[in-house]
Amino acid sequence: MIQYDMFPLIKDILAMEPPGNNLVIRGWVRTKRDMKNLVFVEVNDGSCFNSIQCTFDGIPVPPDLSTGSAVEISGSLVFSPAQGQAVEIAAASIKVIGDAPAEEKNGIPPYPLQKKRHSLEFLREMPQLRGRTNTLAAVMRVRSRLSYAVHRFFQERGYHYLHTPVITGNDAEGAGSMFRVTTLNPSLADPGKNDYSKDFFGRETFLTVSGQLEAEAYAAALSRVYTFGPTFRAENSNTARHLAEFWMIEPETAFFRLPENMALAEDFLKYCFKTVLDECAEDMAFFDERIEKGLIGVIKSVAESAFVHITYTDAIKELEKVQNTKTFEYKPSWGCDLQSEHERFLTEELFMGPVIVTDYPKEIKAFYMKQNDDGKTVRAMDVLVPRLGEIIGGSEREENLERLEKRMTESGMNTERYSWYLDLRRYGSFPHSGFGLGFERLTQYVTGMANIRDVIPYPRAAGQLY
């Protein structure tokens, strides 16, 4: 059997101690420089941020070797005599596997990713190629490592990964507009009277907006579960902050009340931040230098802060205290949702660090949140961080059947349709809590990328399907 250990990544080769003989480098040419008898070819394979320099000393290199070509270079690993890299390849031969002509050839337009810098907007038009740039490759490596950190964090704490369904019969629970999933041919539909009993599932179905309710059921079985799956919003908001398809993480824990839920959220964020700082140091240095100055400092500081806890009512008081000196676009007042400007004031100016705001008015929060005895507030929590505002939203869940049913009816929900969910309060009801966060927001936060479409491989947004 041929072992794939025979195919080292450039990351592995860069970590070797010279001399290393009979090595084969496989990757794509980033640059080629000619200098007297020497030719320098930088090769990148995306396994790490850095490319490897291959030096051809009197060895022939194809004259038209161009950026983007796939190559196989054999040679030896040596200490680099020049500045800029510790090691390099003393190349013995080069084979071009697939070229990437810099000029039109056989009717094929020139390779679009030439050496010059490209705007993120330009790159967004070509998702099949943009992963080959420094920025997008770094984002995708960090995204992958962050995903793995999510799994590690929960698995090491006794949580079970739960795949909640993508196709759902639930309605949006107030979370926004939904996409319909159907096998009916709309062009054959009888105007005015669609018969969904003839649809694939025998009823109306949509793409999920959250796996929380389904996760609650399994928290009643396995105690600790988390979801990490795609969720959808059919909202026509064409902003740098919204996607129609994005990934959410939703842990749900039996017997946790709000304080434990807050502690879990804090530990979770710190773990994620420490992981990318430790395991993606090169990529993070790039983001800090090229994407957002000071990024690493902020991430590190959040990872080392004790999160402040404040109730919504106290937060409003703080905001009211300063509203004469600060110019808020929206006047803070009890009963209104906190605006981004309010959240950022709390976390960036008042507490200068992460803050968890709890006990929001029930009217501005979801039906499933546990009602406080004051009759006005619910056991909600929003985690706010500097530079962003809300990064996590969560709550303790209402475990009392009557209170939950009443709240659902008040919210105009069909309790019959959610009878399965109410079963969790009919049989062995239990205190439980959970939270949710958008994985792309988290990835944006640690990479500093301004547009959410640049932190997911193939972004989906209104009118745009690249």
Added chain:
Amino acid sequence: MIQYDMFPLIKDILAMEPPGNNLVIRGWVRTKRDMKNLVFVEVNDGSCFNSIQCTFDGIPVPPDLSTGSAVEISGSLVFSPAQGQAVEIAAASIKVIGDAPAEEKNGIPPYPLQKKRHSLEFLREMPQLRGRTNTLAAVMRVRSRLSYAVHRFFQERGYHYLHTPVITGNDAEGAGSMFRVTTLNPSLADPGKNDYSKDFFGRETFLTVSGQLEAEAYAAALSRVYTFGPTFRAENSNTARHLAEFWMIEPETAFFRLPENMALAEDFLKYCFKTVLDECAEDMAFFDERIEKGLIGVIKSVAESAFVHITYTDAIKELEKVQNTKTFEYKPSWGCDLQSEHERFLTEELFMGPVIVTDYPKEIKAFYMKQNDDGKTVRAMDVLVPRLGEIIGGSEREENLERLEKRMTESGMNTERYSWYLDLRRYGSFPHSGFGLGFERLTQYVTGMANIRDVIPYPRAAGQLY
């Protein structure tokens, strides 16, 4: 801050060394037995297979305490004087948090999961409760651990986790029927002329059948990627082997040719099998005893076997040799796809172990597979295992632009629509290979569960949306 370490799981408590004082057990009652002055309550929290026995010696227990009730029991961990468990809780007090009446109460029907055994069919009707049974809880724990093994395997080998899109503009690439995703109101659709330019994305969109093509693009950027996400088939096949929504794993590796791809698939399966045997020993013992006798032996044997390699052409010869002595429903002949009965003969009888069949006729395989120089076969591979047949399908990919375009045209595909995919062959084309496997099939394989609907939390199938 209250630490959630104050909330030990039953799994953690069962692993403690007695004596352990001031412990609180939180979970759901499985059984209650009265015996002279003693009451025994078995509590389970789903953190592991076993329940913990709580013994009440002269301590009052609510007389109507019933199966399924959520309880909080405080007491001390002691060595168990009786057979059946090493340790138990000498209980000091019990609090019923949420009851689960065994009889109708306030109009609520009795808790359906009484102590007696329930059929898997019966449980399938109540996905919100079935996780509380031994079988389904064990499946979901193994499923979670298997997911984690998938991530660990790839992350430790330099692979980047790639979230390929769920909503796609691709067609099914011959993989089957697709679900439409739309925000058009079918009841307002103009019969005969739907205008998808008015749909959410400005064009027709569907639920993905595979992330492979999108993964190939990122293999050209990061060298090694894997997907692990939901995929969909709108097929009206109501069998124990098909789901409309299921999770797929698809690694894609730059510069690997078929031999490396085969080695990766073999290592991957062995890693998964070893992980569940090592890390889910209790659950696996349950499956071996109650679901399928001999299961552990088969899994262990596959994990320790060297996988046999055979070409399709040679496999057909072997099948033809025995067709007079074996009664196959379908006659094996060159050009026809291997049927399940043929696959099982090869893996269960001829080689008595895992087999990888390669180089299938191009007509029965997908357009993107690398064509051999014989003009007849492609660099495909199917991994067959005893008890199941095909568990993995994969191939080396066609890297030659002209050959790929020709094959797409022959297959009736719109090459214009796949221009983005052809770009991977226009610019820096490279040898690469990958494979795919259905995660539910893998979970079925290691758990022995006969029906695929019992290995996913909320199964979706034609006409059924529990």
